[in-house]
Amino acid sequence: MRASRADDLPAISASLRVLRGSLCFLSTNATGDVVSTAPILEARNLARVFAVRRSGGLFGRPAQLHAVDDVSFDLAPGETLGLVGESGCGKSTTAKLVLGLLAPSAGEIRFEGAAVPAPGTAAWRALRRRMQMVFQDPMGALDRRLPVGAQVMEPLAIHGLGEAGARRERAQALLEAVGLGAHHFDRYPHELSGGQRQRIVLARAMILEPSLLVCDEPISALDVSIQAQVINLLLDLQEKYRLAYLFISHDLKVVRQISHRVAVMYLGRIVEEGDPDEILAEPAHPYSQALVSAIPVAAAARRRPRLILKGDPPNPVDRPPGCAFHTRCPVATARCRDDVPVLKALGGTRRVACHVAHGEGGSA
Numbered sequence: 015m016r017a018s019r020a021d022d023l024p025a026i027s028a029s030l031r032v033l034r035g036s037l038c039f040l041s042t043n044a045t046g047d048v049v050s051t052a053p054i055l056e057a058r059n060l061a062r063v064f065a066v067r068r069s070g071g072l073f074g075r076p077a078q079l080h081a082v083d084d085v086s087f088d089l090a091p092g093e094t095l096g097l098v099g100e101s102g103c104g105k106s107t108t109a110k111l112v113l114g115l116l117a118p119s120a121g122e123i124r125f126e127g128a129a130v131p132a133p134g135t136a137a138w139r140a141l142r143r144r145m146q147m148v149f150q151d152p153m154g155a156l157d158r159r160l161p162v163g164a165q166v167m168e169p170l171a172i173h174g175l176g177e178a179g180a181r182r183e184r185a186q187a188l189l190e191a192v193g194l195g196a197h198h199f200d201r202y203p204h205e206l207s208g209g210q211r212q213r214i215v216l217a218r219a220m221i222l223e224p225s226l227l228v229c230d231e232p233i234s235a236l237d238v239s240i241q242a243q244v245i246n247l248l249l250d251l252q253e254k255y256r257l258a259y260l261f262i263s264h265d266l267k268v269v270r271q272i273s274h275r276v277a278v279m280y281l282g283r284i285v286e287e288g289d290p291d292e293i294l295a296e297p298a299h300p301y302s303q304a305l306v307s308a309i310p311v312a313a314a315a316r317r318r319p320r321l322i323l324k325g326d327p328p329n330p331v332d333r334p335p336g337c338a339f340h341t342r343c344p345v346a347t348a349r350c351r352d353d354v355p356v357l358k359a360l361g362g363t364r365r366v367a368c369h370v371a372h373g374e375g376g377s378a
């Protein structure tokens with residue numbers, strides 16, 4: 015029997031939901047082409063706990079170190095998310111979780127719409143071609159005994175792709191794409207400058223045509239003049255290949271230059287996320303305020319007094335209860351000592367985890 019109109023409604027509304035879901039992931043680029051903006055990477059409630067021993071060597075009491083705690087974010091093709099925070103805040107552990115180099119203690123990573131397979135499996139190795147990492151120290155990432163051309167080609171050989179001639183051709187094309195010439199092919203890492211070595215690392219990361227690059231402090235080991243060149247190269251490569259970047263840095267100013275969105279991390283959690291310009295102009299979380307105030311600017315240009323935090327970040331093994339920042343926060347209230355603030359919207363695209371920023375701090 016033919017279903018009545020009313021009977022059809024749930025099916026129609028389900029189809030509309032699917033259609034609406036797909037449409038909201040479509041947009042037009044600068045040339046007017048319709049492109050997908052569905053997230054390439056989705057991190058959901060990621061956590062990573064390490065079992066450690068407190069001081070006392072073998073006889074120290076076992077403890078848990080929460081390196082990453084309830085971290086969620088999305089990353090679209092061609093987008094850069096900057097992860098910023100002081101060392102030990104969980105940025106690099108988040109990168110390793112994303113790449114499957116560490117298994118999460120809780121939560122999930124989805125890449126191109128599917129859950130990332132278990133590390134070490136054939137499916138994971140195939141997927142890793144699409145997600146590459148760029149490390150901080152290019153000299154440490156390269157083999158000093160091998161010419162750089164051979165190192166750029168190496169991932170093709172590891173994955174059994176192409177014949178020797180085609181691999182060489184592809185490597186030379188990549189060297190050109192990162193601003194180097196064919197004459198660099200047979201050079202050794204020690205014969206190149208720091209910036210040239212980082213270009214080699216980028217060429218090697220690009221040779222498997224990834225859609226995601228995880229860049230862990232990729233310019234912090236370089237001279238300031240070279241940093242700008244590598245940032246420009248990353249921007250060019252992103253535009254050309256529509257790469258997504260997870261860009262990790264302790265330097266908010268550097269992150270601003272390259273990121274579409276910024277997530278500020280403190281003791282394993284994201285405490286503020288949003289547009290980099292907005293966060294730099296008007297940071298909402300007291301920790302972001304301290305980071306912004308630490309950026310060197312001419313005294314006349316400084317808009318607010320310098321905010322210097324007291325003390326060091328707490329040991330992640332002894333994470334303070336409530337808001338983990340309350341031991342250093344200049345505006346902490348009684349509530350901050352007990353209640354963990356939730357990362358939630360604060361107007362526009364900004365999300366902040368702070369009772370006081372949301373006007374819910376209560377009395378001091």
Ligand code: SF4
Binds near residue numbers: 299337338340370371
């Ligand atoms: Fe400071 Fe409280 Fe906000 Fe934490 S929740 S950042 S302690 S004001």
